[in-house]
Amino acid sequence: MGETMYTAVVIGCGRIGSLYDTGQPSDPLTHAGAYAAHDRVKLIAGVDPDEGRRKDFAARWGVPAYAALEEMLSQFSPDLWSICTEASSHFGLVKKAINAGARGIWCEKPLASSLEEAVGIQTACAQARVPLLINHSRRFDKCHQDLARRLRAGEWGHVERVVIHYVRGISNYGSHAFDLLRFLLTDDIDWISAWDDLRELVPDPSLTVRGRTCQGVFFSLLPINRSLYDCLEVDVWASCGRLTVTHLGKGIRQYRVGPSPYWDEPTELLEAPGQFLPGMQGLALQALSNLIAHMETGAPLLSSCQDGVAAVAAVSAARCSTERHGEPVEIRKLLSEIGAAV
Numbered sequence: 001m002g003e004t005m006y007t008a009v010v011i012g013c014g015r016i017g018s019l020y021d022t023g024q025p026s027d028p029l030t031h032a033g034a035y036a037a038h039d040r041v042k043l044i045a046g047v048d049p050d051e052g053r054r055k056d057f058a059a060r061w062g063v064p065a066y067a068a069l070e071e072m073l074s075q076f077s078p079d080l081w082s083i084c085t086e087a088s089s090h091f092g093l094v095k096k097a098i099n100a101g102a103r104g105i106w107c108e109k110p111l112a113s114s115l116e117e118a119v120g121i122q123t124a125c126a127q128a129r130v131p132l133l134i135n136h137s138r139r140f141d142k143c144h145q146d147l148a149r150r151l152r153a154g155e156w157g158h159v160e161r162v163v164i165h166y167v168r169g170i171s172n173y174g175s176h177a178f179d180l181l182r183f184l185l186t187d188d189i190d191w192i193s194a195w196d197d198l199r200e201l202v203p204d205p206s207l208t209v210r211g212r213t214c215q216g217v218f219f220s221l222l223p224i225n226r227s228l229y230d231c232l233e234v235d236v237w238a239s240c241g242r243l244t245v246t247h248l249g250k251g252i253r254q255y256r257v258g259p260s261p262y263w264d265e266p267t268e269l270l271e272a273p274g275q276f277l278p279g280m281q282g283l284a285l286q287a288l289s290n291l292i293a294h295m296e297t298g299a300p301l302l303s304s305c306q307d308g309v310a311a312v313a314a315v316s317a318a319r320c321s322t323e324r325h326g327e328p329v330e331i332r333k334l335l336s337e338i339g340a341a342v
């Protein structure tokens with residue numbers, strides 16, 4: 001224990017699998033980059049049906065890349081599997097990883113493209129006792145962890161409302177947003193209402209969402225036109241202040257209640273000196289180290305398969321409510337309808 005070397009494979013040699021990293025970065029962003037940088041892991045292969053991606057992967061990381069999984073499995077039996085493909089392929093790939101003797105799976109979000117498949121992944125991993133870490137990346141960031149801890153400790157009083165502006169689809173950035181809500185509030189989502197206001201006419205539209213957590217905090221997800229810019233910005237309104245998370249998680253600002261310097265009002269929210277490090281550092285290495293620590297010592301996964309199912313359940317509820325013109329959809333009911341444990 002603590003000395004074991006692990007072999008690793010990356011399934012899907014695209015952006016998050018490999019391409020976001022150039023050179024040998026000290027703070028890798030990708031799965032391949034994290035494996036290459038970790039002193040107890042040996043990256044042994046990539047798999048991707050796209051020839052250009054395979055060539056790039058092999059040149060970038062100095063290991064072979066295969067067109068088909070079976071080809072890779074005829075040569076190797078990897079311990080760690082990164083699944084960096086689109087969500088619709090995750091269930092099938094997780095089952096193949098389990099059958100091929102994977103010891104740990106690091107899977108991209110969203111966990112699956114349907115709630116049934118997400119629960120299927122959770123069941124398959126539990127039965128095979130193979131841990132799956134879902135890459136809800138903000139959970140691996142020290143700054144977000146600090147923020148969640150301080151919110152939990154009541155430093156800003158009780159949370160009144162959370163508003164998240166986002167782009168790129170309810171399943172894509174929306175799944176990050178739902179997970180972030182659960183993570184920051186240490187709470188589950190109770191019900192969701194949603195509408196397709198933007199009418200983007202794409203497979204994964206950015207829906208307008210309103211909902212409430214089990215502890216009674218109201219929240220909204222408000223979509224922005226995806227052609228304008230990238231954003232996932234969080235606004236936490238609490239009884240003693242306000243927190244904003246900007247720059248896709250890199251910037252955190254806080255406001256405290258104080259006497260108004262401008263108006264004849266008793267109090268307002270005033271920006272308070274920042275006490276936060278820049279966010280979103282060291283995410284991929286933290287994720288990988290957490291998976292290995294869990295495999296070796298049983299340390300809790302910072303982003304578990306259950307967190308993956310919960311985010312997919314929220315996305316499914318938003319889609320379902322949109323079809324019913326905004327009728328509230330209860331998450332527990334949705335899960336029990338498909339026979340999942342609630």
Ligand SMILES: NC(=O)c1ccc[n+]([C@@H]2O[C@H](COP(=O)([O-])OP(=O)(O)OC[C@H]3O[C@@H](n4cnc5c(N)ncnc54)[C@H](O)[C@@H]3O)[C@@H](O)[C@H]2O)c1
Pocket residue numbers: 011012013014015016017047048049050053084085086087089108109110135136137172
């Ligand atoms: N956690 C994060 O912050 C983050 C960031 C980016 C992407 N993602 C997620 O990662 C996933 C992939 O996104 P991306 O932007 O890297 O996509 P991408 O299109 O750049 O890469 C996906 C790759 O998978 C390959 N592929 C498809 N089916 C395959 C299969 N069966 N076996 C092997 N390879 C296969 C494709 O050829 C492609 O090269 C998505 O689910 C996305 O939501 C997460």
